[in-house]
Amino acid sequence: MNWLKPSWQALLAIVLCLIAAGLGAMSTPEAAALADPTASYDYPYFGLKTPMIGLAILAGLISMTRISALAEAVVLFIGAHLVAWMLISGITGFEGTALAPYFLLLAAAWLLAWRCVAVLSGLRPMASGARMALRLIIPAIFGAWILIIWEAVTRGAGVPFILLPPPSAIGARIASSLPVLGADVRQTIFKAVIFGYVVGSGAGFLVAIAADRVPFLRRGLLPIGNMVSALPIIGVAPIMVMWFGFDWPSKAAVVIIMTFFPMLVNTVAGLAASGHMERDLMRTYASGYWPTLLKLRLPAAAPFIFNALKINSTLAMIGAIVAEFFGTPVVGMGFRISTEVGRMNIDMVWAEIAVAALAGSVFYGVVALIERAVTFWHPSVRGG
Amino acid sequence: MDTFRDKLIPVTSILLGVVVLWYIFAVILNAPFQRDLDRRANETSTFSELIGKTLSQPKPTLPAPHQVAVNFFENTFLRPITSNRSLVYNAWVTLSSTLLGFAFGTALGIIIAVGIVHVATLDRSLMPWIIASQTIPILAVAPMIIVVLGAIGISGLIPKAMISTYLSFFPVTVGMVKGLRSPELMHLDLMHTYNASVSQTFWKLRVPASVPFLFTSMKVAVAASLVGAIVGELPTGAVAGIGAKLLAGAYYSQSIDIWSALVAGSVVAALLVMVVGIAGRLVDRAMGGRPA
Numbered sequence: 001m002n003w004l005k006p007s008w009q010a011l012l013a014i015v016l017c018l019i020a021a022g023l024g025a026m027s028t029p030e031a032a033a034l035a036d037p038t039a040s041y042d043y044p045y046f047g048l049k050t051p052m053i054g055l056a057i058l059a060g061l062i063s064m065t066r067i068s069a070l071a072e073a074v075v076l077f078i079g080a081h082l083v084a085w086m087l088i089s090g091i092t093g094f095e096g097t098a099l100a101p102y103f104l105l106l107a108a109a110w111l112l113a114w115r116c117v118a119v120l121s122g123l124r125p126m127a128s129g130a131r132m133a134l135r136l137i138i139p140a141i142f143g144a145w146i147l148i149i150w151e152a153v154t155r156g157a158g159v160p161f162i163l164l165p166p167p168s169a170i171g172a173r174i175a176s177s178l179p180v181l182g183a184d185v186r187q188t189i190f191k192a193v194i195f196g197y198v199v200g201s202g203a204g205f206l207v208a209i210a211a212d213r214v215p216f217l218r219r220g221l222l223p224i225g226n227m228v229s230a231l232p233i234i235g236v237a238p239i240m241v242m243w244f245g246f247d248w249p250s251k252a253a254v255v256i257i258m259t260f261f262p263m264l265v266n267t268v269a270g271l272a273a274s275g276h277m278e279r280d281l282m283r284t285y286a287s288g289y290w291p292t293l294l295k296l297r298l299p300a301a302a303p304f305i306f307n308a309l310k311i312n313s314t315l316a317m318i319g320a321i322v323a324e325f326f327g328t329p330v331v332g333m334g335f336r337i338s339t340e341v342g343r344m345n346i347d348m349v350w351a352e353i354a355v356a357a358l359a360g361s362v363f364y365g366v367v368a369l370i371e372r373a374v375t376f377w378h379p380s381v382r383g384g
Numbered sequence: 385m386d387t388f389r390d391k392l393i394p395v396t397s398i399l400l401g402v403v404v405l406w407y408i409f410a411v412i413l414n415a416p417f418q419r420d421l422d423r424r425a426n427e428t429s430t431f432s433e434l435i436g437k438t439l440s441q442p443k444p445t446l447p448a449p450h451q452v453a454v455n456f457f458e459n460t461f462l463r464p465i466t467s468n469r470s471l472v473y474n475a476w477v478t479l480s481s482t483l484l485g486f487a488f489g490t491a492l493g494i495i496i497a498v499g500i501v502h503v504a505t506l507d508r509s510l511m512p513w514i515i516a517s518q519t520i521p522i523l524a525v526a527p528m529i530i531v532v533l534g535a536i537g538i539s540g541l542i543p544k545a546m547i548s549t550y551l552s553f554f555p556v557t558v559g560m561v562k563g564l565r566s567p568e569l570m571h572l573d574l575m576h577t578y579n580a581s582v583s584q585t586f587w588k589l590r591v592p593a594s595v596p597f598l599f600t601s602m603k604v605a606v607a608a609s610l611v612g613a614i615v616g617e618l619p620t621g622a623v624a625g626i627g628a629k630l631l632a633g634a635y636y637s638q639s640i641d642i643w644s645a646l647v648a649g650s651v652v653a654a655l656l657v658m659v660v661g662i663a664g665r666l667v668d669r670a671m672g673g674r675p676a
Contacts, residue, residue: 117508118505121505121507121509122504135508138509139508139509139510139511139512139513142509142513143513162532162535163532163535163536217398219390219391219394220394220395220398221394221398223391223395224395224398227654230603230607230654231607231650231653231654232610232611232614232649232650232653234523234611234614234615235614235626235627235630235646235649236646237630238630238631238634239639239642239643241634242634242637242639242642243413243445243446313519314518314519314520314521317521318523318524321521321523321524322523322615322618325527325615326618326631326634327634333524337528338527341531342531344531346528349528350528352524353525353528356520356521356524357519357520357521360519361516361519361520363519364519365519
């Protein structure tokens with residue numbers, strides 16, 4: 001038996017497939033058709049059931065033979081996703097009629113995909129390009145399977161639309177309401193978030209420099225700044241709405257307050273990060289406070305500053321969206337979420353959340369890219 | 385003596401400066417409305433009278449510190465705890481869902497971290513998503529969770545606690561993964577030479593090493609959990625809780641109420657972080673840690 005290398009995922013997947021084949025009908029219409037062969041019923045997976053189960057079993061069996069890890073991963077990848085695609089596309093028109101074999105087959109496909117990811121995680125390619133590709137592919141498969149299971153379960157079990165719409169419906173909603181989403185993004189992100197983020201982080205940075213210059217200020221501000229970071233600052237949102245009105249300035253004000261303290265605390269910590277040796281060296285060069293700050297201490301503080309900028313990118317989005325729950329003109333992401341929830345348009349809410357997630361990731365990604373470009377000398381960037 | 389000079393004096397003097405600034409801004413911000421009132425009542429007030437009036441408006445733009453303090457004191461100590469205007473009652477409502485969510489979130493975070501450390505597949509596939517999910521404004525989901533769960537008949541504590549769980553498990557997961565991986569190669573090799581099993585290595589080396597990381601991330605998590613509970617109270621239409629007090633204050637422009645609710649939230653947050661910090665120090669001492 002040394003041509004076989006069993007894996008529990010593939011074995012379990014095959015067992016599930018066999019159980020599914022034994023149970024028979026995949027959906028209630030098919031069960032009705034089997035029970036009453038004379039009447040003609042329309043049912044999903046007509047003639048597709050055996051190929052689907054066969055494909056899953058075949059992929060599982062091939063994956064356990066002694067083939068190279070890469071070939072195994074490719075076989076599993078194709079098998080798992082073909083079965084999942086057939087399952088999902090076959091249920092169209094018969095939503096909510098799926099029986100146990102449907103879910104067993106889904107579970108089997110998921111196990112195959114898991115095995116695929118496990119095989120891929122075990123790979124240790126030499127080329128850096130291949131390593132990079134693996135670092136992207138593995139989480140991508142995982143993310144894709146969250147969507148596949150979400151789609152297959154909501155449609156197969158017929159989960160009520162207002163409870164959890166399938167991803168395909170959310171995607172369709174995004175595509176059909178691009179102008180509305182665009183206007184919301186412009187209002188919330190391009191006005192409130194960017195302005196508040198720049199002003200808040202900038203002010204935090206400047207105060208940190210001042211605190212660094214005046215030790216008394218630093219000793220007083222640091223404990224306060226550390227404590228404030230634990231407070232629910234988001235609660236100032238209603239006050240800012242009272243002060244600055246419903247439009248974007250009130251949201252920008254919330255963002256300023258939320259982003260100020262992380263920047264202050266991190267920059268002060270960063271300015272203390274340069275070593276004694278380096279500072280002594282600067283002193284032997286007879287460089288004053290400002291040249292030392294610009295040429296040694298600020299570059300040394302850059303990782304800390306970018307850490308704050310990254311934290312702030314998330315905080316800024318949260319601040320602007322939550323502040324809109326307290327009152328806003330009839331545009332904006334937080335406004336859209338709270339009103340569409342009230343109207344039970346859950347797919348629109350999900351569309352808005354997807355856009356917010358995308359915007360948040362892009363925002364974070366841009367900051368991270370700038371960080372890589374600026375702190376190219378830092379071990380965590382260089383040693384990749 | 386050193387802490388007195390290096391910490392207490394700077395902190396108190398800056399806090400005093402904040403209070404002074406607050407009073408000045410209260411006068412400046414409330415003055416236009418007060419002049420307007422005076423003009424309508426055909427009164428002319430001297431400068432000192434004007435200042436006195438700006439600091440005692442019923443619905444000021446910026447309430448003076450003493451107004452907030454009086455309101456906070458009245459609503460905390462003078463009202464019966466069962467009254468729904470009592471801040472103690474509202475803070476308790478928020479605190480209960482915070483604690484429930486925090487407990488769930490910490491447990492979930494630890495379980496995920498243990499999975500990530502021990503299963504390579506999870507590490508490679510799940511970890512990037514956990515980090516990516518940090519960049520997403522999770523709080524935007526809060527109203528939907530509340531309303532959707534309300535639609536299927538789950539309301540009250542559970543939905544709010546779910547938001548808190550959601551917010552608090554990320555820091556714990558990230559911190560615990562770091563903590564469980566913090567033992568050095570030397571120590572792991574030592575466990576190898578003892579022929580220790582995976583579970584023995586886990587309980588005797590990884591878990592003790594991760595405790596400081598756990599408490600640090602729990603401090604972040606408990607603060608996030610409180611924010612989650614407060615935001616979770618917004619869409620329910622202001623029934624009870626600190627978030628509800630904020631929303632009600634915003635609806636009726638009761639600025640003093642908003643500020644005292646904010647103070648209450650801050651006090652709860654500070655207490656929670658302090659309790660976690662003390663628990664961390666106690667556990668550290670029980671494990672034989674020496675103050676560095």
